[in-house]
Amino acid sequence: MQKAIFLDRDGTIIEDVGYIKTTKEVVFFDNTFDALKILQKDYLFFIVTNQSGIAKYLLTIEEVNNVNNYIVEKLNRESIKTTEVFVCPHKKEDNCKCHKPKPYFLLEATKKYNIGLSNSYVIGDHPSDVYCAENAGANGIYILTGHGNKHLNEFVTRPINKNDILEAANYIKLNKG
Numbered sequence: 001m002q003k004a005i006f007l008d009r010d011g012t013i014i015e016d017v018g019y020i021k022t023t024k025e026v027v028f029f030d031n032t033f034d035a036l037k038i039l040q041k042d043y044l045f046f047i048v049t050n051q052s053g054i055a056k057y058l059l060t061i062e063e064v065n066n067v068n069n070y071i072v073e074k075l076n077r078e079s080i081k082t083t084e085v086f087v088c089p090h091k092k093e094d095n096c097k098c099h100k101p102k103p104y105f106l107l108e109a110t111k112k113y114n115i116g117l118s119n120s121y122v123i124g125d126h127p128s129d130v131y132c133a134e135n136a137g138a139n140g141i142y143i144l145t146g147h148g149n150k151h152l153n154e155f156v157t158r159p160i161n162k163n164d165i166l167e168a169a170n171y172i173k174l175n176k177g
Contacts, residue, residue, distance in 0.1 A: 001114055001115060001116030001119070002044055002113060002114055002115050002116065003042060003043045003044070003115070003116060003119045003120050004043055004044040004045070004046055004083075004109065004113070004115045004117075004120040004121075005036075005039055005043045005044070005045050005046070005120065005121050005122075005123060005172075006046045006047075006048045006105075006106055006109070006120065006121065006122040006123070006132075006133075006138070007045060007046065007047050007048070007122075007123055007124070007165075008047075008048065008049060008100075008122075008123065008124030008125060008126065008129045008146075009047050009048075009049035009068075009071070010049065010146060011124075011125035011126070011145055011146015011147050011148065012123055012124050012125050012129075012143060012145065012146060012165060013028065013029065013032045013036075013047070013071070013165060014026050014027060014028050014029065014032070014071065015027040015028075015029065015146070016125070016146040016147060019053035019058045019059050020059075020063075020067050021059055021063045021067070022063070022066075022067070023066065023067060023070040025067075026067060026070060026071060026074075028074065029145060029164065029165060031164060031165060031166035032165055033075075033078045033080065034166055034169075035164075035165040035166040035168065035169035035170075036075070036078075036080045036165075036169070037078070037079075037080065038166075038169040038170065038173050039169050039172060039173065040079075040080055040081070043120070043121075044083045044113060044115065045075075045080065045081065045082050045083055046082070046083055046084050046085070046086065046105075046109055047068065047071070047072075047082060047084075047085040047086065048086045048100065048105045048106070048122070048132070049068075049085070049086070049087055049088070050088045050090075050092075050099055050100050050128070051064050051087050051088065051089055052088075052089075052090065052091045052092065052099075054089035054090075055089055055090050055091040055094060056091060061087075061089060064087055064089070065087075068085045068087065071085075072085065083109075083113065084109065084112075086098070086105035086108070086109070088100065088105070100124075100126075100128040100129060100131075100132040101127075101128040101129075101130075101131030101132040101134075101135055102132065102135065103132055103133075103135040103136030103138075106120075106122070106132065106133075106136040106138060107136060110136075117136050117137045117138040118137055118138070118139075119176065120138045120139065121133070121138060121139045121140070121141055121168075121172055121176075122136075122138055122139070122140050122141070123140075123141045123143060123165060123168050124140075124141075124142065124143065125142070125143050125144070125145055125146035125147050125148040125151075126146075126147055126148075126151060127142070127151050127154050127155060129142070130142050130155070130159045139160075139176075140159055140160070141159070141160050141161070141162060141168045141171065141172070142155075142159045142160065142161040142162075143161065143162050143163065143164055143165055143167070143168055144161060144162070144163050144164065145163075145164050145165070148161070
């Protein structure tokens with residue numbers, strides 16, 4: 001079985017500047033590329049992002065797809081391959097099957113790519129990312145970039161938390177990689 005890293009998008013690999021409509025608004029964190037290069041030999045990469053702005057009519061699916069394609073292209077230019085991008089276009093209140101913390105996209109990736117979730121990770125800056133990992137039987141790492149500091153006290157039990165994606169990558173490499 002293959003191992004995977006499921007990455008949240010906004011606040012994890014790029015800065016969270018609100019609802020991103022254009023590629024001009026995409027700003028990668030300084031250490032995103034270095035972090036992913038540490039893990040790319042051993043893990044498949046997926047982006048799993050809640051984009052409720054679509055359901056709120058603040059973004060179109062085309063705008064979100066354009067931004068996601070740009071992110072994937074930038075990663076490709078750094079020799080980092082993204083296996084697939086999963087987008088939930090719903091609001092939390094819609095109670096859909098794919099909005100994190102529901103593990104729908106992780107389970108779909110597992111079936112499609114033969115992934116062993118117990119050896120895989122979800123990295124994100126929202127409690128829903130960590131709970132998504134737990135709900136799927138994967139490992140969650142909470143990072144303090146984006147909204148991370150704001151939500152840290154919302155956990156009943158403190159998850160593995162790191163300052164940023166580079167610290168998370170080094171943790172994975174040292175402990176499980």
